[in-house]
Amino acid sequence: MLTYVLRRIISIVPVAFIAITACFFILRLAPGGPFDQERALPPAILRNLRAAYDLDQPLIVQYFLYIGRLLRFDLGPSMVVQDFTVSQLLTLGLPFTIMLGMSAFIIATLIGMLAGIIAAVQQNRWPDYVLVLVVMIGLIVPNFLMGSILQLLFGVYLKWLPAGGWRAGSMAHLVMPITVLAWPHAARISRLMRGSMIEVLGSNYVRTARAKGLGQRLVLARHAIKPALIPVVSYLGPGLSYLLTGSLIVEQIFGLPGIGRYFINAALSRDYGLVLGTVILYMAIILLLNLLVDLAYAWLDPKVRYR
Amino acid sequence: MAGITHKDETLSRYAEDLAGEGPKGRSLTEDALRRLFTNKAALISLIVVALIVLIAFIGPYFVPWHYSTVDWTAIRKPPDFEKLHYLGTDQNGRDLLARLLQGTQMSLIVAAVATLVSVVIGIVYGAVAGYFGGRVDAVMMRFVDIMYALPYILFVIILVVIFGRSPVLLFVGIGAIEWLTMARIVRGQTLSLKEREFIEAARASGAKPFTIIMRHIVPNLAGPVVIYATLTIPEIIITESFLSYLGLGIQEPQTSLGTLISEGAQVIEVMPWLLVAPAIMLVLLLLCLSYIGDGLRDALDPKDR
Amino acid sequence: MGETVLEVRDLSVTFQLHDREVQAVREMNFSLKAGETLAVVGESGSGKSQAFLSIMGLLARNGRATGSARIDGKELVGMRSSDLDAIRGKDIAMIFQDPMTSLNPYMRIADQMIEVLVRHQNASRKEALERSEAMLRSVHLPDAKRVIRAYPHELSGGQRQRVMIAMALLCEPKVLFADEPTTALDVTVQAQMLSLFEELTDKFNTALVMITHDLGVVAGLADTMMVMYAGRAVEKGTVDELFYSPRHPYTLGLLHSTPRGDNKRRRLDPIKGMPPNLTNLPSGCSFHPRCEFKTEICLQKRPALEPRTDGRISACHHDDAVKNANEKVA
Numbered sequence: 001m002l003t004y005v006l007r008r009i010i011s012i013v014p015v016a017f018i019a020i021t022a023c024f025f026i027l028r029l030a031p032g033g034p035f036d037q038e039r040a041l042p043p044a045i046l047r048n049l050r051a052a053y054d055l056d057q058p059l060i061v062q063y064f065l066y067i068g069r070l071l072r073f074d075l076g077p078s079m080v081v082q083d084f085t086v087s088q089l090l091t092l093g094l095p096f097t098i099m100l101g102m103s104a105f106i107i108a109t110l111i112g113m114l115a116g117i118i119a120a121v122q123q124n125r126w127p128d129y130v131l132v133l134v135v136m137i138g139l140i141v142p143n144f145l146m147g148s149i150l151q152l153l154f155g156v157y158l159k160w161l162p163a164g165g166w167r168a169g170s171m172a173h174l175v176m177p178i179t180v181l182a183w184p185h186a187a188r189i190s191r192l193m194r195g196s197m198i199e200v201l202g203s204n205y206v207r208t209a210r211a212k213g214l215g216q217r218l219v220l221a222r223h224a225i226k227p228a229l230i231p232v233v234s235y236l237g238p239g240l241s242y243l244l245t246g247s248l249i250v251e252q253i254f255g256l257p258g259i260g261r262y263f264i265n266a267a268l269s270r271d272y273g274l275v276l277g278t279v280i281l282y283m284a285i286i287l288l289l290n291l292l293v294d295l296a297y298a299w300l301d302p303k304v305r306y307r
Numbered sequence: 308m309a310g311i312t313h314k315d316e317t318l319s320r321y322a323e324d325l326a327g328e329g330p331k332g333r334s335l336t337e338d339a340l341r342r343l344f345t346n347k348a349a350l351i352s353l354i355v356v357a358l359i360v361l362i363a364f365i366g367p368y369f370v371p372w373h374y375s376t377v378d379w380t381a382i383r384k385p386p387d388f389e390k391l392h393y394l395g396t397d398q399n400g401r402d403l404l405a406r407l408l409q410g411t412q413m414s415l416i417v418a419a420v421a422t423l424v425s426v427v428i429g430i431v432y433g434a435v436a437g438y439f440g441g442r443v444d445a446v447m448m449r450f451v452d453i454m455y456a457l458p459y460i461l462f463v464i465i466l467v468v469i470f471g472r473s474p475v476l477l478f479v480g481i482g483a484i485e486w487l488t489m490a491r492i493v494r495g496q497t498l499s500l501k502e503r504e505f506i507e508a509a510r511a512s513g514a515k516p517f518t519i520i521m522r523h524i525v526p527n528l529a530g531p532v533v534i535y536a537t538l539t540i541p542e543i544i545i546t547e548s549f550l551s552y553l554g555l556g557i558q559e560p561q562t563s564l565g566t567l568i569s570e571g572a573q574v575i576e577v578m579p580w581l582l583v584a585p586a587i588m589l590v591l592l593l594l595c596l597s598y599i600g601d602g603l604r605d606a607l608d609p610k611d612r
Numbered sequence: 613m614g615e616t617v618l619e620v621r622d623l624s625v626t627f628q629l630h631d632r633e634v635q636a637v638r639e640m641n642f643s644l645k646a647g648e649t650l651a652v653v654g655e656s657g658s659g660k661s662q663a664f665l666s667i668m669g670l671l672a673r674n675g676r677a678t679g680s681a682r683i684d685g686k687e688l689v690g691m692r693s694s695d696l697d698a699i700r701g702k703d704i705a706m707i708f709q710d711p712m713t714s715l716n717p718y719m720r721i722a723d724q725m726i727e728v729l730v731r732h733q734n735a736s737r738k739e740a741l742e743r744s745e746a747m748l749r750s751v752h753l754p755d756a757k758r759v760i761r762a763y764p765h766e767l768s769g770g771q772r773q774r775v776m777i778a779m780a781l782l783c784e785p786k787v788l789f790a791d792e793p794t795t796a797l798d799v800t801v802q803a804q805m806l807s808l809f810e811e812l813t814d815k816f817n818t819a820l821v822m823i824t825h826d827l828g829v830v831a832g833l834a835d836t837m838m839v840m841y842a843g844r845a846v847e848k849g850t851v852d853e854l855f856y857s858p859r860h861p862y863t864l865g866l867l868h869s870t871p872r873g874d875n876k877r878r879r880l881d882p883i884k885g886m887p888p889n890l891t892n893l894p895s896g897c898s899f900h901p902r903c904e905f906k907t908e909i910c911l912q913k914r915p916a917l918e919p920r921t922d923g924r925i926s927a928c929h930h931d932d933a934v935k936n937a938n939e940k941v942a
Contacts, residue, residue, distance in 0.1 A: 014453075019454075024614065062830075082733060140593050152718070204713040204714040208714045211668055211700055212731070213731060213732065214727060214731055215731075222727065227718050238377070249549060267464050267465060275465060278461065282461055302765070
């Protein structure tokens, strides 16, 4: 098991390295820079600014300087939000994004699994049909549209919930953002869960378990759920990365203080350091989660462990 | 964003099936398409999508207003049949129906062009990897795996920002990221085609790899391309509308479904009709495309019902 | 033979399909005494598996059983599944055809066995583990210590089927259904498995129903035998009776299409034609399209399964002709 984990971790390194390199050069090769403003800066100031951020060095030197700093977990300074390092900016937004993303992820995964199990057990009865409808809405309506509709309905007309913004510790401000983020994810999970559960319930070993007189609840809990989880778990990694990128837009719609908003502003103002830092952070999170998913997979399926 | 159709899973399995199919060839794809046409929901959706495409492209000639013409007598007006503003007008007095048709058209064009770009890149990349095989294949496919690990939408945003606001570059930008799955499929198909007699014969008669790929492999990709495109188009429609919603996509006076929804959402309290019509159009389009996608998924994997 | 443990009366099984109903089993009757072995023989699709699945309450969702199946006087047909759960696995157990997929691949053998004893006999985990290990040794798995810690994929097909048998016998059930338990196994393993069944039913005085399409399996093992065709029993009797003097042309056909180990040399002669479609059975006797003894009456009247010449039980208008034909060949 330990060697399996190590092997997985080591295989991440080249992936991350190549991706960072690619992003670095693509960003730098684009026209425009962080100091292009509507009123051109005096040349002397511009020169000093560029020197301060090493932008006057050849690109390849800048690259090695960046990688060198990165190895010390230093993402460098922000070029647009002055007096802040990228790490500081990300640290400001990260807790919120993680909190939002993880809440939505956990809620959606649990609801999705439960709904999928219920739909499978009640196959072709009304709970199943209701689920199909709810799933369809979650999968079809894009999150920005869903956000606008919910805002209008619950924020403007019914006035049950604040239409946007954020006050620390206010759950009410989180209800709609989490719903928008969680719905498609839950929809997808429940669909997968339903499908694999139906397959498992029809399997020979579940028949054996029923023949042993274990009863519905034990059969589900001991014999059916774990194997049915396997396809669902393999979706959790990609699912979470969809969800995290979705939080980009949810933060925008509801005016929430996460990383997403920085990222879009940074991209527009060519803040190389901040854009690259955000991409690296997201990538690290996604790769880490994929690793966790692989481990969960190995735990679920004994055959993987011995490979 | 990627993933209303979750084509990656469906298509990855399809790509593996193609690679493992061996010298028997195209039957997998043909069977899938035949099964698709027996699926009623998918068939109806196909018809609806065809109608939407038709209306989006022909409709503007029958609408009395141009999408950028300002009607000073009707600004911020709800639907008004007398003045021939069937869906009302926006803040600038432009006819919403005309704008909706133009927006739909734009969304469809972006989707089609971006899909085309991704298909072309995917075919070239996948065919080269599959044809040469061995280490070339391993390195090229490893690169694809790495690209999969990147946060997709962040990458799109970077590209869009780099390429500027031109719609043409927007297609290219999205297409340049979407090709990964296509490359996998083509590689799978190429691997299985490579072993077949006619390719062996071509190779034995001294044809160059490029000629073999163009003459013998590409023409056999029609089925996979259709399947891939069906699943990719809705994804790009969403990506485009997402970018436009963020203000990174199509710019005034041109418009797209995403731009219209974004504008409508801002004035939703005073002029709800500006959101409702484009929202319905987008959802209808995505709904139909998703039924077609589901139909395809079932058709590709008949036991997964 | 001891007292009657299972009594089945007029058992029928119906499946509801989209547009029609299919009767997979019709009016099955038999009783089973402690320690007795009954072989139920028929081609696939003859309803033999469905009959016993229905007694276990394991029919697919669209299936429905009617009639009666009593174990110790308790009616199983129509019993609530929560009540049934107290009986199946304890008084009545079942072994399935495919040992490769019938064990849960995600659980260790130990966990799958222990839960039976915990469920039915309130055993502690420790006690259950010891008894499971002992049971694995009784089915001749000498390295029970390793097997019990293994996952199914680490065991061979024969080992898995032995585990299935051990698991079924944990509570020393009164009745054991074995649905084609040897079909998926190698021929050498099949023979070992059959002697294991013989040994174990003696040891635990379990009544065994051996569901099979293979008369070779029946010969050494069973006491009585029931032949099924198109959802109905067509002949019943002791194994000797049916083997040496069949009274139904289908039984005769089965015998002729099975290679035999004894000294009677016969030409192998498969039954002509295909088993009938259950939704659209032939008129009169279901077997008549494939029968060489058929006359006008076979097309019109379905023969009842009742005592006929010599008191033998058969569902054939021409049991005498079958008897004579068999004697002539012999």
